[in-house]
Amino acid sequence: xxxxxxxxxxxxxxxxxxxxxxxxxxxxxxxxxxxxxxxxxxxxxxxxxxxxxxxxxxxxxxxxxxxxxxxxxxxxxxxxxxxxxxxxxxxxxxxxxxxxxxxxxxxxxxxxxxxxxxxxxxxxxxxxxxxxxxxxxxxxxxxxxxxxxxxxxxxxxxxxxxxx
Amino acid sequence: xxxxxxxxxxxxxxxxxxxxxxxxxxxxxxxxxxxxxxxxxxxxxxxxxxxxxxxxxxxxxxxxxxxxxxxxxxxxxxxxxxxxxxxxxxxxxxxxxx
Amino acid sequence: xxxxxxxxxxxxxxxxxxxxxxxxxxxxxxxxxxxxxxxxxxxxxxxxxxxxxxxxxxxxxxxxxxxxxxxxxxxxxxxxxxxxxxxxxxxxxxxxxxxxxxxxxxxxxxxxxxxxxxxxxxxxxxxxxxxxxxxxxxxxxxxxxxxxxxxxxxxxxxxxxxxxxxxxxxxxxxxxxxxxxxxxxxxxxxxxxxxxxxxxxxxxxxxxxxxxxxxxxxxxxxxxxxxxxxxxxxxxxxxxxxxxxxxxxxxxxxxxxxxxxxxxxxxxxxxxxxxxxxxxxxxxxxxxxxxxxxxxxxxxxxxxxxxxxxxxxxxxxxxxxxxxxxxxxxxxxxxxxxxxxxxxxxxxxxxxxxxxxxxxxxxxxxxxxxxxxxxxxxxxxxxxxxxxxxxxxxxxxxxxxxxxxxxxxxxxxxxxxxxxxxxxxxxxxxxxxxxxxxxxxxxxxxxxxxxxxxxxxxxxxxxxxxxxxxxxxxxxxxxxxxxxxxxxxxxxxxxxxxxxxxxxxxxxxxxxxxxxxxxxxxxxxxxxxxxxxxxxxxxxxxxxxxxxxxx
Numbered sequence: 001x002x003x004x005x006x007x008x009x010x011x012x013x014x015x016x017x018x019x020x021x022x023x024x025x026x027x028x029x030x031x032x033x034x035x036x037x038x039x040x041x042x043x044x045x046x047x048x049x050x051x052x053x054x055x056x057x058x059x060x061x062x063x064x065x066x067x068x069x070x071x072x073x074x075x076x077x078x079x080x081x082x083x084x085x086x087x088x089x090x091x092x093x094x095x096x097x098x099x100x101x102x103x104x105x106x107x108x109x110x111x112x113x114x115x116x117x118x119x120x121x122x123x124x125x126x127x128x129x130x131x132x133x134x135x136x137x138x139x140x141x142x143x144x145x146x147x148x149x150x151x152x153x154x155x156x157x158x159x160x161x162x163x164x
Numbered sequence: 165x166x167x168x169x170x171x172x173x174x175x176x177x178x179x180x181x182x183x184x185x186x187x188x189x190x191x192x193x194x195x196x197x198x199x200x201x202x203x204x205x206x207x208x209x210x211x212x213x214x215x216x217x218x219x220x221x222x223x224x225x226x227x228x229x230x231x232x233x234x235x236x237x238x239x240x241x242x243x244x245x246x247x248x249x250x251x252x253x254x255x256x257x258x259x260x261x262x
Numbered sequence: 263x264x265x266x267x268x269x270x271x272x273x274x275x276x277x278x279x280x281x282x283x284x285x286x287x288x289x290x291x292x293x294x295x296x297x298x299x300x301x302x303x304x305x306x307x308x309x310x311x312x313x314x315x316x317x318x319x320x321x322x323x324x325x326x327x328x329x330x331x332x333x334x335x336x337x338x339x340x341x342x343x344x345x346x347x348x349x350x351x352x353x354x355x356x357x358x359x360x361x362x363x364x365x366x367x368x369x370x371x372x373x374x375x376x377x378x379x380x381x382x383x384x385x386x387x388x389x390x391x392x393x394x395x396x397x398x399x400x401x402x403x404x405x406x407x408x409x410x411x412x413x414x415x416x417x418x419x420x421x422x423x424x425x426x427x428x429x430x431x432x433x434x435x436x437x438x439x440x441x442x443x444x445x446x447x448x449x450x451x452x453x454x455x456x457x458x459x460x461x462x463x464x465x466x467x468x469x470x471x472x473x474x475x476x477x478x479x480x481x482x483x484x485x486x487x488x489x490x491x492x493x494x495x496x497x498x499x500x501x502x503x504x505x506x507x508x509x510x511x512x513x514x515x516x517x518x519x520x521x522x523x524x525x526x527x528x529x530x531x532x533x534x535x536x537x538x539x540x541x542x543x544x545x546x547x548x549x550x551x552x553x554x555x556x557x558x559x560x561x562x563x564x565x566x567x568x569x570x571x572x573x574x575x576x577x578x579x580x581x582x583x584x585x586x587x588x589x590x591x592x593x594x595x596x597x598x599x600x601x602x603x604x605x606x607x608x609x610x611x612x613x614x615x616x617x618x619x620x621x622x623x624x625x626x627x628x629x630x631x632x633x634x635x636x637x638x639x640x641x642x643x644x645x646x647x648x649x650x651x652x653x654x655x656x657x658x659x660x661x662x663x664x665x666x667x668x669x670x671x672x673x674x675x676x677x678x679x680x681x682x683x684x685x686x687x688x689x690x691x692x693x694x695x696x697x698x699x700x701x702x703x704x705x706x707x708x709x710x711x712x713x714x715x716x717x718x719x720x721x722x723x724x725x726x727x728x729x730x731x732x733x734x735x736x737x738x739x740x741x742x743x744x745x746x747x748x749x750x751x752x753x754x755x756x757x758x759x760x761x762x763x764x765x766x767x768x769x770x771x772x773x774x775x776x777x778x779x780x781x782x783x784x785x786x787x788x789x790x791x792x793x794x795x796x797x798x799x800x801x802x803x804x805x806x807x808x809x810x811x812x813x
Contacts, residue, residue, distance in 0.1 A: 081300055083423025094539065138280075157544065158544070161550075171313075175314075176314040238743070250681075
């Protein structure tokens with residue numbers, strides 16, 4: 001998997017930790033939401049920043065009390081056609097008070113890149129099967145947007161009256 | 165008896181796997197597939213899809229006469245010949261002329 | 263009608279460029295078919311029996327003469343000289359080539375046409391009343407709101423990967439010509455208690471395998487809150503709609519499973535948040551869009567229009583056509599004309615490229631260059647002076663579009679069916695043709711009066727057979743085509759789902775069966791009852807008896 005943000009590819013400083021592994025103390029780590037909820041206090045007192053990943057079935061209400069302490073929340077796309085995490089991203093970005101990194105991961109196509117950014121994701125992982133070039137091209141496919149979204153970009157309906 | 169049908173990727177035209185391994189628009193040139201060969205031939209179709217030659221390969225039941233090969237199901241007959249409501253369109257229109 | 267500005271044009275051109283890149287990546291193997299399929303569906307490109315099929319969007323059914331000429335050109339240059347108008351006010355080209363589709367879309371974009379989101383699990387074309395802006399029974403013209411919804415729903419980043427397709431319809435009139443009760447979201451314009459404009463919001467209607475009439479989840483939504491409320495509905499659906507089974511993935515299933523009250527509550531809860539964002543369009547933007555839909559420069563015409571009355575009294579055929587194919591206009595001296603694309607024995611909704619050019623010219627000459635497409639697969643010229651009706655009619659007759667049958671038994675709605683569609687289980691068009699020929703008699707058509715006959719070639723119900731007074735569903739019975747008949751469907755404000763009348767009929771016998779159904783109506787009607795009025799009074803019994811013998 002390669003990591004990207006709205007400008008292009010990135011070096012990933014986060015480490016994914018399975019439910020059975022110990023969390024590292026020197027590196028930012030990502031654990032499952034269920035593991036986090038079981039041992040939240042412990043994980044949050046760890047030396048390195050904590051992040052969690054959410055499956056579609058995980059309830060965001062349960063992690064809401066912790067959003068100001070989490071540095072990363074990753075949302076899963078089990079299949080690229082499953083768009084649930086677009087909505088969860090907007091909810092987290094726009095009204096939960098979460099200010100950390102919002103990341104998309106799973107089975108994603110480069111063609112979804114600008115939708116991910118607009119829905120509030122800071123970063124997203126795309127398989128290395130797809131070239132960096134195709135991701136960057138996808139990020140810049142559009143310069144016009146019609147609807148208000150999490151990125152608060154100025155949309156056409158707004159720009160039309162901006163200078164009037 | 166079956167043949168392997170698919171749509172050609174770039175233009176969507178119905179094609180059949182021929183005896184020499186290429187894809188032909190003429191069902192009479194299609195490779196006849198026996199029961200034992202089905203799995204292997206379907207796999208050829210899957211490979212051809214991965215190689216971007218065709219899309220949606222599947223096996224079609226046919227009745228084979230001395231010269232002609234004819235799908236047995238109405239759907240495949242329509243696919244082979246063209247719409248029954250526009251006899252001037254599809255393969256039926258130029259096969260008649262020839 | 264709405265005219266694109268640089269923002270609109272830029273977006274569709276960027277879409278064309280994106281799709282061109284996606285096609286190239288498919289052809290060179292970078293994208294597999296599984297990955298490419300949802301992307302090509304986002305541009306309305308299906309793989310069908312004979313070739314790719316391209317579904318071009320006609321936003322809320324409104325088209326300019328200029329655009330119609332481009333559709334004619336596409337039909338000629340890239341297809342086989344014809345197109346097919348659908349039950350969602352779009353047009354389909356049946357013989358597209360994948361490698362040519364970027365060029366087709368490029369040419370369409372030159373006249374502000376596109377195929378964005380006419381397929382796939384996205385918000386589809388928002389459809390509306392084909393008499394919008396010109397009928398007497400309107401609260402307000404629904405089209406500005408359709409345009410607002412069109413823009414909002416186009417490439418919506420959050421709602422482009424829904425559980426399933428999503429269809430919205432808007433009516434501006436209590437008399438619903440847009441079938442809003444059979445849509446995922448139906449919107450009915452109304453006046454609030456203090457005279458302000460808003461919407462009744464209905465959710466969860468649909469046809470397909472599980473036909474359902476929509477329920478009202480909000481009696482009055484102020485119009486300013488339209489988009490924020492739609493966002494709330496879509497967000498609840500996107501999060502909680504089923505994704506495990508495509509036959510249970512529409513919003514109607516979610517509404518049923520949660521129950522209407524709980525569903526409405528979840529939407530209202532979500533809306534409490536959504537309405538705090540900048541989702542809604544500003545007053546200035548709404549007014550900017552509304553300005554495109556002001557009435558055209560109608561002439562002040564003295565009525566009665568003598569030349570028109572004279573033509574009616576002198577020419578029986580013309581008079582018949584006026585009675586069936588024209589509708590009262592809100593401006594004196596004008597008429598709304600429906601162009602029948604159902605010539606007797608012809609293919610419903612199909613139009614040849616030269617006919618498209620003719621209609622483009624007629625619209626330009628007589629109707630301010632504007633054409634509408636109805637969801638019953640006909641066209642409308644909405645601004646015809648009565649004095650021009652005779653000349654218009656003559657031209658239409660000359661080009662095979664003058665059949666006087668709108669709303670009658672030969673105005674049949676049919677999906678493409680097994681002749682074209684990869685999903686179909688039976689043919690629909692030949693049945694439509696034979697029914698049309700069977701009833702091809704002026705006196706008989708007039709005697710039967712208003713009746714809707716809808717034919718679907720499979721359970722997906724693209725022919726909207728559930729909403730037909732007589733609905734016909736083509737099925738596969740042990741390898742043979744067979745047809746089930748339903749009766750009593752309605753798509754207007756009294757929406758109803760047709761009831762299965764009994765065992766199905768073979769392809770040989772279904773047309774006789776339909777004739778028997780009509781006979782049963784004639785035998786049982788009281789006074790001037792229409793078919794549906796008789797059915798609503800008698801129920802299925804007299805029809806069952808006629809079809810199957812004594813009960």
